[in-house]
Amino acid sequence: MTKLLKTSRRTLLKSAGAGALMASSPLLGRFASAQSSEPIKIGFQQHSTGIGAAYGRWYGRTTDAAVKMINEAGGINGRPVEIIAEDDGTDPKRGAEVVEKFANQHNCDVAFGTLFSHVVIGSAPAAGEQKLPYFVVSEGHHVASGGLNRYTMQPGITDVKSQVQAMAPYVAENLGKKVTMIFPDFAFGHDHRDFFTAAIEAQGGEVLEHIAVPPAETSFTKYFPKIPRDTEVLYHVMVGPAVLTFVKELGEFFGPSSPAIFGFIDSLEAVDLASPGLEFLEGTYFWEGNPRYAQEDQTSYDKNFRAAVGVDENGASVSDASDVSTYAHMFGCWETLHIIKAGMESADYQGPADRQKLIEAVEAMTDMAESDAHPQGPKMFNGKTHQVFGVQYISKVENGRLVKVHTTSIEDTMYPDEVDYTTQSF
Amino acid sequence: MDFGPHLILAILEGAVGASVLALTALGLSLVFGVMRVVNVAHGEFFMLGAVVAWFVASTLAGHPAVGFLAALVIAPLVAGVIAMVVDRIVLKQVEYDPEATIVGTIGVLYILQQSALMVYGPEARPVEPPFSHRIALPWVDWGENGFGFYFPWGLSTTSYKLFVIVAAIAILLTFWLVMSRTRIGLIMRATQLDRETALAFGIPVQRVYSMVFGFGAALAALAAVLIVPIQQAHYLMGHDPLLLSFIVVIIGGLGSVRGTVVAALLIGMSDGIISVFLSPTLSKIIATLLVALVLVFRPQGLYGKKMA
Numbered sequence: 001m002t003k004l005l006k007t008s009r010r011t012l013l014k015s016a017g018a019g020a021l022m023a024s025s026p027l028l029g030r031f032a033s034a035q036s037s038e039p040i041k042i043g044f045q046q047h048s049t050g051i052g053a054a055y056g057r058w059y060g061r062t063t064d065a066a067v068k069m070i071n072e073a074g075g076i077n078g079r080p081v082e083i084i085a086e087d088d089g090t091d092p093k094r095g096a097e098v099v100e101k102f103a104n105q106h107n108c109d110v111a112f113g114t115l116f117s118h119v120v121i122g123s124a125p126a127a128g129e130q131k132l133p134y135f136v137v138s139e140g141h142h143v144a145s146g147g148l149n150r151y152t153m154q155p156g157i158t159d160v161k162s163q164v165q166a167m168a169p170y171v172a173e174n175l176g177k178k179v180t181m182i183f184p185d186f187a188f189g190h191d192h193r194d195f196f197t198a199a200i201e202a203q204g205g206e207v208l209e210h211i212a213v214p215p216a217e218t219s220f221t222k223y224f225p226k227i228p229r230d231t232e233v234l235y236h237v238m239v240g241p242a243v244l245t246f247v248k249e250l251g252e253f254f255g256p257s258s259p260a261i262f263g264f265i266d267s268l269e270a271v272d273l274a275s276p277g278l279e280f281l282e283g284t285y286f287w288e289g290n291p292r293y294a295q296e297d298q299t300s301y302d303k304n305f306r307a308a309v310g311v312d313e314n315g316a317s318v319s320d321a322s323d324v325s326t327y328a329h330m331f332g333c334w335e336t337l338h339i340i341k342a343g344m345e346s347a348d349y350q351g352p353a354d355r356q357k358l359i360e361a362v363e364a365m366t367d368m369a370e371s372d373a374h375p376q377g378p379k380m381f382n383g384k385t386h387q388v389f390g391v392q393y394i395s396k397v398e399n400g401r402l403v404k405v406h407t408t409s410i411e412d413t414m415y416p417d418e419v420d421y422t423t424q425s426f
Numbered sequence: 427m428d429f430g431p432h433l434i435l436a437i438l439e440g441a442v443g444a445s446v447l448a449l450t451a452l453g454l455s456l457v458f459g460v461m462r463v464v465n466v467a468h469g470e471f472f473m474l475g476a477v478v479a480w481f482v483a484s485t486l487a488g489h490p491a492v493g494f495l496a497a498l499v500i501a502p503l504v505a506g507v508i509a510m511v512v513d514r515i516v517l518k519q520v521e522y523d524p525e526a527t528i529v530g531t532i533g534v535l536y537i538l539q540q541s542a543l544m545v546y547g548p549e550a551r552p553v554e555p556p557f558s559h560r561i562a563l564p565w566v567d568w569g570e571n572g573f574g575f576y577f578p579w580g581l582s583t584t585s586y587k588l589f590v591i592v593a594a595i596a597i598l599l600t601f602w603l604v605m606s607r608t609r610i611g612l613i614m615r616a617t618q619l620d621r622e623t624a625l626a627f628g629i630p631v632q633r634v635y636s637m638v639f640g641f642g643a644a645l646a647a648l649a650a651v652l653i654v655p656i657q658q659a660h661y662l663m664g665h666d667p668l669l670l671s672f673i674v675v676i677i678g679g680l681g682s683v684r685g686t687v688v689a690a691l692l693i694g695m696s697d698g699i700i701s702v703f704l705s706p707t708l709s710k711i712i713a714t715l716l717v718a719l720v721l722v723f724r725p726q727g728l729y730g731k732k733m734a
Contacts, residue, residue, distance in 0.1 A: 048548065049543060049548045050548070053547075053548030053549055054548075054549055056548075057549075214706065214707075217706070218657045218658070218660075218663070218666075219439075219443075219656070219657060221435070221439055222436070222439050222698065222701045222702040222706065225431075225432045225435055225436075225702060241549070241550030241658065241660045241662075242550055242657065242658055242660075244550070244552055244658065245552070245656070245657060245658055252560050252582060252584055253582065255560055255562055255582055270549075275552065276554060277558075
């Protein structure tokens with residue numbers, strides 16, 4: 001039996017009504033000017049579990065806030081942005097699988113958001129093979145060192161080499177010249193070891209001892225006796241689930257008589273500075289990618305950024321004061337998404353066929369002014385090395401708060417190019 | 427750091443590790459001794475203890491000691507009850523077949539781990555110790571005025587760490603008293619010696635099995651509550667204690683309480699000392715090597731009985 005398709009007055013009215021409803025819906029109306037109103041899909045490689053989980057949670061919140069803002073302002077090229085988040089377990093092998101999944105299963109336009117350096121190093125070859133633009137938010141020097149490929153870029157966060165190079169003069173002048181370093185034993189920590197050692201030697205200082213700690217370690221007292229007695233400055237940077245234990249045991253080890261302490265805030269990301277046992281940090285110094293506590297000279301951009309992500313002036317969640325953010329890193333997701341937007345708009349990006357145009361458009365970027373899209377500060381992008389450079393902050397713990405005492409210039413963080421990715425073929 | 431203070435610190439750290447390890451391994455050893463099954467999910471009961479301790483400590487307001495004491499009671503109970511349920515719905519169903527229980531408990535391991543991930547989340551969370559004072563230890567040294575005391579950098583421990591050692595010794599003594607002086611201990615030993623005869627004498631072997639499995643898990647959970655103020659609770663924390671417990675139980679002799687305690691001391695102390703002086707990876711290598719040597723030259727373990 002066949003059924004004749006007949007347009008009756010009733011069905012016509014029904015579909016007209018549905019059409020009117022769709023046209024009047026605010027979302028579709030806003031993106032109506034695009035040639036295609038298919039969303040732009042951004043694969044978000046998220047550390048939801050594993051040693052990077054605390055970062056993953058806040059990278060997720062920042063990403064959601066940035067996408068909400070971008071979509072409310074009309075999306076990218078008139079198309080809405082959709083985030084497809086996949087957990088990589090902070091594991092390099094799974095990271096590569098996730099990137100392949102973004103390219104082949106989800107048909108993402110780009111991939112983004114990886115933090116931990118070993119995951120970036122493990123995933124970047126997959127992104128290159130799949131010819132999927134891969135925007136990492138990692139701090140590792142592996143992008144600018146030339147170790148990765150033309151599809152991998154780091155435009156939203158500075159790398160360890162430039163960070164430590166800018167810290168060394170301050171440490172040598174104000175804290176001391178004989179340094180002992182404690183760092184996690186993987187790519188990110190090795191960047192600290194290699195580049196800070198070189199940078200402090202350039203300042204006439206020296207590193208007495210390098211102490212490497214596995215990132216999954218849970219008990220640290222056993223590593224501390226290796227700190228030489230004539231150490232003037234203890235330089236610490238730690239990641240992983242047990243950072244609070246690390247800092248606590250450091251305090252227990254030294255007691256009342258410690259050397260000067262300079263840390264990367266990584267050792268305390270997502271940890272409340274008021275946790276019991278951390279009182280000894282009073283008067284010590286930290287590198288901060290972005291000051292966790294709202295400072296006296298807070299910009300309107302930082303204010304807007306905090307409000308959008310839901311972070312209070314102490315750097316904790318507005319809904320739960322004990323849920324402390326990874327404030328020194330997560331701005332990188334926000335800024336990277338705005339760069340993806342700017343890049344896609346200048347390349348007039350329409351779909352995966354335009355991926356090369358997108359890479360070339362980002363490579364052509366240079367100065368990025370401090371703005372709502374770049375709340376951490378002004379930046380300078382180097383298209384040849386795929387790495388961005390920007391100001392760094394040093395804060396001192398005063399009355400249990402991190403107070404900014406020094407801001408570096410962008411020039412302090414620059415170093416000669418080690419690679420020119422633009423000469424590589426796609 | 428000078429050699430002397432360094433060694434003292436290493437021994438102190440090793441002693442804390444050894445105490446917790448002894449309790450955890452004892453649970454594994456007890457289960458194997460009485461039930462002749464290998465509980466691969468043992469480390470997850472350890473994790474469960476730490477996670478429950480966090481929940482208890484964070485719900486109870488007031489002095490941290492209140493939450494900690496409550497956790498000392500509640501966490502082993504919760505772990506024990508869950509283990510008894512596992513015994514009923516998994517181990518009993520496969521009739522305690524040695525191979526099948528290994529596979530079954532691997533499944534239990536993943537179920538517990540992933541449930542913790544879903545309920546508790548992927549973060550590591552601290553539990554506040556009931557008390558913790560830094561105790562600086564003096565050291566004698568030949569100085570300008572002859573021998574003199576001084577307080578070297580880092581030669582210190584905390585009162586809580588000392589408490590962990592004392593508490594572990596007290597729990598071990600209680601365990602030994604229960605096993606050797608009470609009726610329950612007698613029943614457990616009887617079941618361990620000969621299941622058939624015990625059954626013939628009217629011992630409810632099935633119920634003893636459930637109880638032993640729960641008791642073993644509770645010991646692991648108790649060890650975790652003791653360590654969690656030092657190490658934080660995390661859903662993946664069960665891995666290392668499981669591995670080390672197996673090493674201890676194999677070296678000590680499966681099912682031997684005395685062997686377990688001696689081996690835990692040996693492995694815990696050497697782990698502490700080697701990882702302080704050399705590297706933590708090396709201490710794991712040496713422990714594993716020790717297992718290999720024991721298996722080659724004394725397969726029944728240090729104190730184990732030769733199987734017929």
